[in-house]
Amino acid sequence: MPLEVEILAAAVSMRRAGQATFHGFGLAQTMREQRESRSLTAHGTLYKALGRLEGLGLLTSTWEDVAAAESRPRRRLYEVTGQGIRAADQARADQAAGRLPRLAPGPA
Amino acid sequence: MRPERATELVTRWVRCYTRRLPDPVADRRIDEITADLYDHVAHERADGTSDRRIALSVLSRMARGLVADVSWRNSVRSWKEDLMQSLVAKLAAALALAALGVAAMVYGGNDDAPGLVLIGLLIVVGAFVLGGRAIYRRLGRP
Secondary structure (H helix, E strand, C coil): CCHHHHHHHHHHHHHHCCCCEECHHHHHHHHHHHCCCCCCCCHHHHHHHHHHHHHCCCEEEEECCHHHHCCCCCCEEEEECHHHHHHHHHHHHHHHCCCCCCCCCCCC | CCHHHHHHHHHHHHHHHCCCCCHHHHHHHHHHHHHHHHHHHHHHHHCCCCHHHHHHHHHHHHHHCHHHHHHHHHHHCCHHHHHHHCHHHHHHHHHHHHHHHHHHHHHHHHCCCHHHHHHHHHHHHHHHHHHHHHHHHHHHCC
16 A cells, blocks of 8 residues: 555544544554554655645644643644545545555545 | 664754755754654653664664655755755865876876877866866855
């Protein structure tokens, strides 16, 4: 499964579980659990894919409040958009139908 | 190796490939990876993972992402372009060219080949022109 599709699927599952926003390491952990892997997604591939998804309008991101970060470095918080949810559902349908899942952002 | 040493190496690498990028782009990538590294180490320590395994995990994430880092860097701003614009790179190229010219002149002189001496001389002159032009342009830049 292309990494971008995997990220969107993880983002949608986190959102449906009540976690509206996520950060890079949290996402890497969720994806590791979902694919039952031992290794976390590499920094380079993860953040490049997140940037691409944001560029496609499937994710949005903002910096965490400094106050919320307390003494640790502030995180970049991502949120899946409505367009992203539709793209993830379409990718899942493609996969179920035996087609290669593709990310084609639909109308906003 | 301690996790702090591994995170320091990753941070250095991020600072290296974000050099010469626009500040907002570079700062975002550096801050995002810094937060990720902090969360990674804190999470693994809370799980009781040994320092050595945490460090290996951090370095493994960096190593597996190197190609994507370079590709991302080049998509934002070409590394080759930066290298071509670098004064040090231009001076090094001029120096290498001058050395080649001197070698051609020496070999041409020893083998009694005036053509090769002339080519060597032209290469040396060309190298000086290139080096001088690079310095002049750099000094003329505001």
